[in-house]
Amino acid sequence: MKTEIFKINSPDDEKIKLVGQILREGGLAAIPTETVYGLAGNALEGKCAEKIFAAKGRPSDNPLIVHISNISQWDALVSEIPDSAKALADAFWPGPLTIILPKSDLVPKEVSGGLDTVAVRMPENEIARAIIEASGVPLAAPSANLSGKPSPTSASHVIDDMKDRIEAIVDSGDCNVGVESTVLSLAVSPARLLRPGKVTAQELAEVLGEVEIDDAVFDKLPEGKRAASPGMKYKHYSPDAPVVLVKGSFEAFARYIKENAREGTVALCFEGEERALDVPSITYGKRDDPSSQAKHIFDALRRVDKMGAKQVFARFPENEGMGLAVFNRLLRAAAFNIIEV
Numbered sequence: 001m002k003t004e005i006f007k008i009n010s011p012d013d014e015k016i017k018l019v020g021q022i023l024r025e026g027g028l029a030a031i032p033t034e035t036v037y038g039l040a041g042n043a044l045e046g047k048c049a050e051k052i053f054a055a056k057g058r059p060s061d062n063p064l065i066v067h068i069s070n071i072s073q074w075d076a077l078v079s080e081i082p083d084s085a086k087a088l089a090d091a092f093w094p095g096p097l098t099i100i101l102p103k104s105d106l107v108p109k110e111v112s113g114g115l116d117t118v119a120v121r122m123p124e125n126e127i128a129r130a131i132i133e134a135s136g137v138p139l140a141a142p143s144a145n146l147s148g149k150p151s152p153t154s155a156s157h158v159i160d161d162m163k164d165r166i167e168a169i170v171d172s173g174d175c176n177v178g179v180e181s182t183v184l185s186l187a188v189s190p191a192r193l194l195r196p197g198k199v200t201a202q203e204l205a206e207v208l209g210e211v212e213i214d215d216a217v218f219d220k221l222p223e224g225k226r227a228a229s230p231g232m233k234y235k236h237y238s239p240d241a242p243v244v245l246v247k248g249s250f251e252a253f254a255r256y257i258k259e260n261a262r263e264g265t266v267a268l269c270f271e272g273e274e275r276a277l278d279v280p281s282i283t284y285g286k287r288d289d290p291s292s293q294a295k296h297i298f299d300a301l302r303r304v305d306k307m308g309a310k311q312v313f314a315r316f317p318e319n320e321g322m323g324l325a326v327f328n329r330l331l332r333a334a335a336f337n338i339i340e341v
């Protein structure tokens with residue numbers, strides 16, 4: 001299949017109609033969102049979900065997020081919208097928050113990965129919303145990476161992974177947030193944070209009163225335990241080289257690298273720190289700025305591969321507020337491998 005690439009920089013661009021038509025006719029298109037690029041298909045057709053799983057090489061028991069452009073589309077997808085969900089939508093939509101509720105019969109089992117719940121979000125990115133609008137249907141869209149690879153935050157990442165596997169790729173430059181949406185389940189009580197993102201647990205608790213953070217956010221699932229969010233049980237975001245998260249001061253990090261570097265060692269550090277390190281390095285944002293780290297982390301993980309790294313030592317990010325989202329992604333990239341120095 002030959003992938004058509006559409007450069008679109010405005011929600012009024014005429015080419016959005018063509019992308020909408022491809023989606024309406026059952027094709028797949030990678031589209032920008034404020035978090036990461038999504039691999040979109042008609043969320044009401046089980047066959048489209050199957051095509052998405054095939055293009056990504058993703059296990060089909062991992063459910064997809066359904067994207068809407070208008071709050072009225074939500075009603076038909078879920079069995080009921082409780083007041084707590086309405087309050088969250090008021091506070092955070094359009095934006096990087098995904099809300100899980102019991103699903104309606106309209107949502108095919110292929111989209112929900114066989115679960116009786118469905119994850120829904122209304123993206124903030126105006127081009128994304130215009131494409132949903134133009135397609136005339138809600139769009140199922142996981143991140144547009146090959147399964148296991150870092151999520152794509154630029155069209156070139158998507159092209160690397162998806163060229164000639166899908167009908168279209170929309171190129172609208174870099175994503176603003178850089179890590180995927182916060183995933184919150186309202187299908188359990190109290191509400192449970194399944195994946196941290198830009199919308200923090202603290203912000204959610206201000207609206208809901210109480211939010212639990214799922215254990216899988218911080219730790220590897222114990223052998224045999226069922227994941228609340230199936231995505232959490234898979235290896236994720238990994239460069240080809242093994243990554244170790246090194247916890248400690250920058251001085252201790254630099255010393256650790258000096259003592260343990262070998263051929264092919266690459267450091268993943270904060271801006272400015274590379275000058276004081278003895279090995280090639282890639283930076284991921286500013287030290288005290290989790291949102292700049294979020295914006296650069298996935299690109300940094302991809303660049304590590306392009307450098308041909310054989311071993312990666314990564315600086316440990318702050319793990320509070322939005323920093324928890326960055327920490328959670330790096331923890332998975334490192335397969336939970338942390339060394340304290």
Ligand code: TXA
Binds near residue numbers: 036038062181194
């Ligand atoms: O920011 C985002 O959310 C991006 C953009 C494209 O919108 N999408 C995204 O989708 O990250 P994906 O499929 O890569 O991640 C969805 C996560 C997975 O970990 C999945 O297991 C979880 O959400 N999920 C989806 N539906 C669920 C459900 N019904 N119950 C529990 N977890 C669910």
Ligand code: MG
Binds near residue numbers: 142143151
């Ligand atoms: Mg993903």
